[in-house]
Amino acid sequence: xxxxxxxxxxxxxxxxxxxxxxxxxxxxxxxxxxxxxxxxxxxxxxxxxxxxxxxxxxxxxxxxxxxxxxxxxxxxxxxxxxxxxxxxxxxxxxxxxxxxxxxxxxxxxxxxxxxxxxxxxxxxxxxxxxxxxxxxxxxxxxxxxxxxxxxxxxxxxxxxxxxxxxxxxxxxx
Amino acid sequence: xxxxxxxxxxxxxxxxxxxxxxxxxxxxxxxxxxxxxxxxxxxxxxxxxxxxxxxxxxxxxxxxxxxxxxxxxxxxxxxxxxxxxxxxxxxxxxxxxxxxxxxxxxxxxxxxxxxxxxxxxxxxxxxxxxxxxxxxxxxxxxxxxxxxxxxxxxxxxxxxxxxxxxxxxxxxxxxxxx
Numbered sequence: 001x002x003x004x005x006x007x008x009x010x011x012x013x014x015x016x017x018x019x020x021x022x023x024x025x026x027x028x029x030x031x032x033x034x035x036x037x038x039x040x041x042x043x044x045x046x047x048x049x050x051x052x053x054x055x056x057x058x059x060x061x062x063x064x065x066x067x068x069x070x071x072x073x074x075x076x077x078x079x080x081x082x083x084x085x086x087x088x089x090x091x092x093x094x095x096x097x098x099x100x101x102x103x104x105x106x107x108x109x110x111x112x113x114x115x116x117x118x119x120x121x122x123x124x125x126x127x128x129x130x131x132x133x134x135x136x137x138x139x140x141x142x143x144x145x146x147x148x149x150x151x152x153x154x155x156x157x158x159x160x161x162x163x164x165x166x167x168x169x170x171x172x173x
Numbered sequence: 174x175x176x177x178x179x180x181x182x183x184x185x186x187x188x189x190x191x192x193x194x195x196x197x198x199x200x201x202x203x204x205x206x207x208x209x210x211x212x213x214x215x216x217x218x219x220x221x222x223x224x225x226x227x228x229x230x231x232x233x234x235x236x237x238x239x240x241x242x243x244x245x246x247x248x249x250x251x252x253x254x255x256x257x258x259x260x261x262x263x264x265x266x267x268x269x270x271x272x273x274x275x276x277x278x279x280x281x282x283x284x285x286x287x288x289x290x291x292x293x294x295x296x297x298x299x300x301x302x303x304x305x306x307x308x309x310x311x312x313x314x315x316x317x318x319x320x321x322x323x324x325x326x327x328x329x330x331x332x333x334x335x336x337x338x339x340x341x342x343x344x345x346x347x348x349x350x351x
Contacts, residue, residue: 014233014237018229018233018236019229019233022229022232022233022236023226023229026226026227027221032227032232035227035232036232036235036236036239039232039236040236040239040240040243043236043240044240044243044245044246047240047245047246048245111220112220112221112223116221127221130186131218131221131222132221136188137183137186137188152179152182152183152188153179155182155186156178156179156182156183159182159214159217160178160182162217162221163213163214163216163217166217166220
């Protein structure tokens, strides 16, 4: 395959898939800049693949899977940093600037987005893939490498939990 | 009887086939409790979709511009420069297995080329006398510091019909003189 041909294919995949994975990234992380970074990382990995995928749909599932992993790593990092900042604040040493940034970020988010952020990552990611990725249970199961039954249960729990949070403002497992 | 909430959630996501879907829809039509549940799910979905979405087109442009400046995007990794990540224990194990295999090969298996003989020390040497000269063999053993005892069964009669007849007779004589 010529370089020109592969670049053309990349652009086709980019145009088709970017909106889907950006929405998913945004609703998992709640941050536009972070979502753009994650999408950039996912597309670099896609470009670096040695063996091209047969069609745009396969590329979409592959990119969503990569993005899910990147978002998960980002989430873990964010939770670690928040815990660290909370510890610092509790010790009363100083006002941690990133904690303040986090508070400002939360304020800017919509009510629903804030509620989504309160869900555990496992439930949030499945519901985001369902509602914003518009994927079937089977497709979600393939991306997350879990059973369809597991997807069904997680979507149900996520939906119930989100509904409760929006109503009452608190996540109750 | 009302289906479980999880079943209603599955129906709400369009995961049922036509007959199952019709069955549940028929039930919902006549059950207020289930109808309320579906309404809750609908409201949650609408809330999720009704928000100020960031400008996707702008983000798409930003990310594409960032990709053009990303060095990893300029150069596609060619096959022979591709990084393959292998855990260190696997590398160590593979190296150990290769070492053991080669050591075993060289120590236990003899290689034979032309008149050169590599001997297995534990097993008795069996040779045809037409393949090697006895003095060659003796010189070889001496060079390897072998303690050897050469035994030859010489037939009683002297009219040999095998190749190497003069050599055998000569050695036989040498032994007797001693």
